[in-house]
Amino acid sequence: MQRTLKTVKYLRDAGFEPVVLTVEDGAFPSRDASLAADVPEGVEVIRTKAPDPFTLYARLTGADSVPTGAVSQGGRLSRAALWVRANLFLPDARVGWVPFAKLAGRRRVGKAFRAHMPFAAVVTSGPPHSVHLVGRRLQRMGVPWVADFRDPWTAINFYDDLPMSAPARRLDAWLERRVLRGADAVTTVSPTWARHLENRGGIRRGSVEVVHNGVDEADLGDAEGVAVREDAFVLTHVGSLYATRDPAALWEAVAALHAEGRVPSLVIRLVGKTDAAVREAAEATGVPVEVEPYVDHAEAVREQARAALLLLSIERFSADAGMITGKLYEYLASGRPTLALGPVGGDAAALLEETGGGTLLARDDADGVAAALVRHYDAWAAGTPVAGAPWEAVAPYTRRAQTRRLADVIRALPDRPVR
Known part of the structure; x- marks a missing residue:
């Protein structure tokens, strides 16, 4: 649509x-x-x-x-x-x-x-x-x-x-x-x-x-003046999160880091339609989970701007290497970094690398996910959150x-x- x-x-x-x-x-x-x-x-x-x-x-x-x-x-x-x-x-x-x-x-x-x-x-x-x-x-x-x-x-x-x-x-x-x-x-x-x-x-x-x-430049004004949350390190997924997109390696990594006391201010935020099983898996990590079942598009853009790190999960299917969700372009335009799980070497991974907008890891790479979370969390805690893609890299994809x-x-x- x-x-x-x-x-x-x-x-x-x-x-x-x-x-x-x-x-x-x-x-x-x-x-x-x-x-x-x-x-x-x-x-x-x-x-x-x-x-x-x-x-x-x-x-x-x-x-x-x-x-x-x-x-x-x-x-x-x-x-x-x-x-x-x-x-x-x-x-x-x-x-x-x-x-x-x-x-x-x-x-x-x-x-x-x-x-x-x-x-x-x-x-x-x-x-x-x-x-x-x-x-x-x-x-x-x-x-x-x-x-x-x-x-x-x-x-x-x-x-x-x-x-x-x-x-x-x-x-x-x-x-x-x-x-x-x-x-x-x-x-x-x-x-x-x-x-x-x-x-x-x-x-x-x-x-x-x-x-x-792509991303509509006109929509980005909805996030004007919205800053990364300071009271918590927020990992946000915006959009539908079906059972087939359940990022199991992420929950495994978050649970391990939480048990070690490594990410005390981490909050998981799920904005949009989320499968009950995915929500339960997120809550089982022991990390606070904030759920917004529905927001309009303008608010979705603001949600992305508030996050320290954005989550993208690409489900496994025969043609998954070509999957670049429309949401990824908005993630890139938000200026916030993306942590994606999906097909390594696919088109989404190439776009993230080309724009400098984030990292895509294999769906089962819990250790890699944990390392990425720690890097982003420590930067946020030091008051210097990791930046996402610069606008000049996103501009061809408006x-x-x-x-x-x-x-x-x-x-x-x-x-x-x-x-």
């Missing part, structure tokens, strides 16, 4: 007028109404119906929100829902939106052609990857099509948790190849995922363009700069005959 929202915000500056096609009232894990302020005045937003099984699932299970990724496997109903999602809703559970979006898209594209103001491109951003089916249909009308992958398709982080039959997997892989080969341009968020998509589609090496996620990269991709698209 952030990637698409910020693209819409800065696309005019890059030379294009955005028109948004989206759902009327979709089912989402969480909502932040404050972000609507980022939509520029006068931008046309077309909303359509979107039948969504996640809404029905939430009602049947009594859940207070819809799930993210794969549906929970906690009970018989959940397992049945997961099987239905994996085998009958392809490529994903949002596919019910496709016919409504195609109809609305055809009408809007036709109107543009009749007014002799054709669209320069249709950009579909997934997941949900079913949106690409809409792009393919509008391409046939003569609009060049950019398929944007914020995450992989058949290698998304929860894909192996889906109980898909062999025929369903083959169909899903066929749809993926069809999109990758059919789009006029393909973009994604990291170099490793660009190579992955080229391999999955059997398309030319170097043909997938990298348009990074949302404005990356939207210009997308605009360059659009300008390079081939002309398509009107049908």
Whole structure:
């Protein structure tokens, strides 16, 4: 959502007028109404119906929100829902939106052609990857099509948790190849995922363009004047912390240091949706844990600025080397250092090294984590907290700069005959 929202915000500056096609009232894990302020005045937003099984699932299970990724496997109903999602809703559970979006898209594209103001491109951003089916249909009308992958398709982080039959997997892989080969341009968020998509589609090496996620400079004003907390050394995670992202080596290191009396003023702060098991693991360290289940985006930026050290945890999955979460760019822009656990040698590690924004360690490197914590803690205790990335290293990764990269991709698209 952030990637698409910020693209819409800065696309005019890059030379294009955005028109948004989206759902009327979709089912989402969480909502932040404050972000609507980022939509520029006068931008046309077309909303359509979107039948969504996640809404029905939430009602049947009594859940207070819809799930993210794969549906929970906690009970018989959940397992049945997961099987239905994996085998009958392809490529994903949002596919019910496709016919409504195609109809609305055809009408809007036709109107543009009749007014002799054709669209320069249709950009579909997934997941949900079913949106690409809409792009393919509008391409046939003569609009060049950019398929944007914020995450992989058949290698998304929860894909192996889906109980898909062999025929369903083959169909899903066929749809993926069809999109990758059919789009006029393909973009994604990291170099490793660009190579992955080229391999999955059997398309030319170097043909997938990298348009990074980034940070919006305008959001940084929310942290202006916010200083690192002095009453405690605060290790903060901002955002969703799922069970799959549980940084077990961190809790092991913290517990050992706490038992030695090495970090007496350490506080762990978890801001955002945190899995109960992760929270319990953090509390078991014996270190004070402060939990904020939800804050709006402006407050999330301030939370990052107050921290002496920011935590990032990347879950293990087949394509994890290409995972650079959007949150990491905001971490970098905060000027605070990041301690990350994930795939050593992956794209997130390379970005941290390039910008000087922190360190990424192996998920099981408890000793390395302990050493990093001690180094940052001692610097904080001496009144000289370790700095994060300097702004000049972050500047190429602003949302404005990356939207210009997308605009360059659009300008390079081939002309398509009107049908």
